[in-house]
Amino acid sequence: MSFDFLEFLKSLVSLTISDYLRELWGNQPWVDFLMNVLGVVILSTFCLLIVIFLIWLERKVIARIQRRIGPNRVGGRYGLLQTVADVIKLLIKEDITPTGADKVAYLLAPFLTVMAALMVWAVMPFAPNIIGVDLNIGIFYFLAISSVSVVALLLAGWGSNNKYALLGAFRSVAQLVSYEVPMILALLVPILLARSMSTVDIVNAQTVPYLIVAPLAALIFFISSLAETGRTPFDLLEAESEIVAGFHVEYGGMKFGMFFLAEFVSTLFMSGFFATVFLGGYRLFGLETLVIGDGWVIGNLLGLIIFFVKMFAVYFVYIWIRGTLPRVRVDQILNFNWKFLVPVSLALVMMTAVLDKLLPDTFNDFARAGAHLLANIILAMITIEILRSYARRQRKLASDDGAAETASGHDDHGHHEPAHEPVAAH
Amino acid sequence: MSQDWQFVAIFLILSPIFPAAPVILNHLLGPKKPNPIKQQTYECGIETVGSSWVQFKVQYYIYALVFVIFDVEAVFLFPIAAAYGQLTLFSIFSVALFIFLLADGLAYAWGRGALEWI
Numbered sequence A: 001m002s003f004d005f006l007e008f009l010k011s012l013v014s015l016t017i018s019d020y021l022r023e024l025w026g027n028q029p030w031v032d033f034l035m036n037v038l039g040v041v042i043l044s045t046f047c048l049l050i051v052i053f054l055i056w057l058e059r060k061v062i063a064r065i066q067r068r069i070g071p072n073r074v075g076g077r078y079g080l081l082q083t084v085a086d087v088i089k090l091l092i093k094e095d096i097t098p099t100g101a102d103k104v105a106y107l108l109a110p111f112l113t114v115m116a117a118l119m120v121w122a123v124m125p126f127a128p129n130i131i132g133v134d135l136n137i138g139i140f141y142f143l144a145i146s147s148v149s150v151v152a153l154l155l156a157g158w159g160s161n162n163k164y165a166l167l168g169a170f171r172s173v174a175q176l177v178s179y180e181v182p183m184i185l186a187l188l189v190p191i192l193l194a195r196s197m198s199t200v201d202i203v204n205a206q207t208v209p210y211l212i213v214a215p216l217a218a219l220i221f222f223i224s225s226l227a228e229t230g231r232t233p234f235d236l237l238e239a240e241s242e243i244v245a246g247f248h249v250e251y252g253g254m255k256f257g258m259f260f261l262a263e264f265v266s267t268l269f270m271s272g273f274f275a276t277v278f279l280g281g282y283r284l285f286g287l288e289t290l291v292i293g294d295g296w297v298i299g300n301l302l303g304l305i306i307f308f309v310k311m312f313a314v315y316f317v318y319i320w321i322r323g324t325l326p327r328v329r330v331d332q333i334l335n336f337n338w339k340f341l342v343p344v345s346l347a348l349v350m351m352t353a354v355l356d357k358l359l360p361d362t363f364n365d366f367a368r369a370g371a372h373l374l375a376n377i378i379l380a381m382i383t384i385e386i387l388r389s390y391a392r393r394q395r396k397l398a399s400d401d402g403a404a405e406t407a408s409g410h411d412d413h414g415h416h417e418p419a420h421e422p423v424a425a426h
Numbered sequence B: 001m002s003q004d005w006q007f008v009a010i011f012l013i014l015s016p017i018f019p020a021a022p023v024i025l026n027h028l029l030g031p032k033k034p035n036p037i038k039q040q041t042y043e044c045g046i047e048t049v050g051s052s053w054v055q056f057k058v059q060y061y062i063y064a065l066v067f068v069i070f071d072v073e074a075v076f077l078f079p080i081a082a083a084y085g086q087l088t089l090f091s092i093f094s095v096a097l098f099i100f101l102l103a104d105g106l107a108y109a110w111g112r113g114a115l116e117w118i
Helices: A002-014 A017-025 A029-067 A082-093 A103-123 A136-144 A150-157 A163-194 A199-205 A215-228 A255-277 A299-324 A330-358 A365-408 A420-423 B002-014 B017-029 B061-082 B089-111
Strands: A125-127
Touching: A002 A150, A002 A299, A017 A029, A017 A420, A017 B089, A029 A082, A029 B017, A082 A255, A082 B017, A103 A136, A103 A150, A103 B017, A125 A199, A125 A299, A136 A150, A136 A163, A136 A255, A136 B061, A150 A255, A163 A215, A163 A255, A163 A330, A199 A255, A199 A365, A199 A420, A215 A330, A215 A365, A255 A299, A255 A330, A255 B017, A299 A330, A330 A365, A330 B061, A330 B089, A365 B002, A365 B061, B017 B089, B061 B089
Parallel strands: none
Antiparallel strands: none
């Protein structure tokens, strides 16, 4: 009895939809086509539906960080249906287009953001055999598609014919365009180590997760992904206290909902991408290749669970940062990028390349990882030392100024806390 | 190979449906009572003065220029990184020179004060 049941389960697992269609129609080209269509629909529906959960999760976690309770009325004790109620509310709002707006740009922008946010998911490896498509230029594809959202923001800001929206769009473009540079340079390091641009190859190359092999690249990628998705501390695109809501001031109803959705989908994608490139994706000590009995693979399911645990762990860090850090100023953001992240990531890429060539072939994966980790730590220490000497020089300059001013009798405050002088001077 | 891109092509064709469905649903479900005051441009309490489509100081212009340089660099660096195992020492030196020239470009822009948000 139990043996039969196992057989039945096995046949259930091994009979995929594509096998079924092939049995039905034979080996025809439209089977592949139909499978692709099905893959696209499943992937997109998953992305759209998980946002309902993500918004609830974010509100609940932020509430807990700020010692509130969060949504707890709609949908039981934990407010699980709060987002569903919000979606229904957005659906029955009036669909308004402001009189002055450029209608084409105004309408195109929400579509374009959602399309960009969805299409990047094509290269995300969920489990050993669950991936939209394993492109051999996977990471390049991600960078290309994700930069389309910049165009969408500019269209939204320009098309609204609103000054806040235009200012917001200008800031967004400056920020998104700037932070793409360190992101590209940080992603070069895993490509260099894995010798491939395919996301699957990068996952398979991570005997040691790249978080350990290249911690600086992971950190730079994480910071720039925060900026790319426009989350706190880099949420200048929609700084409520300065430019109301930035580029989407004029949007209401579901058109606003689409911007909201795209933001959450791309944040989840970034956490999944971080998990893939730096945390080993679906791999965990070979658990994902586990085979029971005569070739009954349960690795796919395990890989899926491992991947989701890692992805949501990273996502939690995103929410945590949003609940903790304040917003920074626009010039600080751009200075931090161009005068700190870009030089450091350039140095990092060069260092990794040279070290990778210098290491003898006799080294195994773990020895290589150790050498890379050591080099990363040394580079981090050098960077911190440069920063400290710069800060010391600034403090000395400020204290000299402060002393001069006290001597001439203008200012008493500069003398007590000279270190704060440059901050106040801005 | 073309099979791979078939997926992307189908994704490109189908992906507008997913934002379109809720937006169209919203258009059908929502009330339609337009009036001129409701459809005015949003402003902080007063009526908007003039159009927003005026000549404007584009602050990110220089950033965009530097970005273009680095983006083009990335296009060259990605294949180099992917084929790094097959590179000879000479080609690595040329790549290092390439990166050095770009870093020099960044240093030039920095030194000229182009990287200041005004």
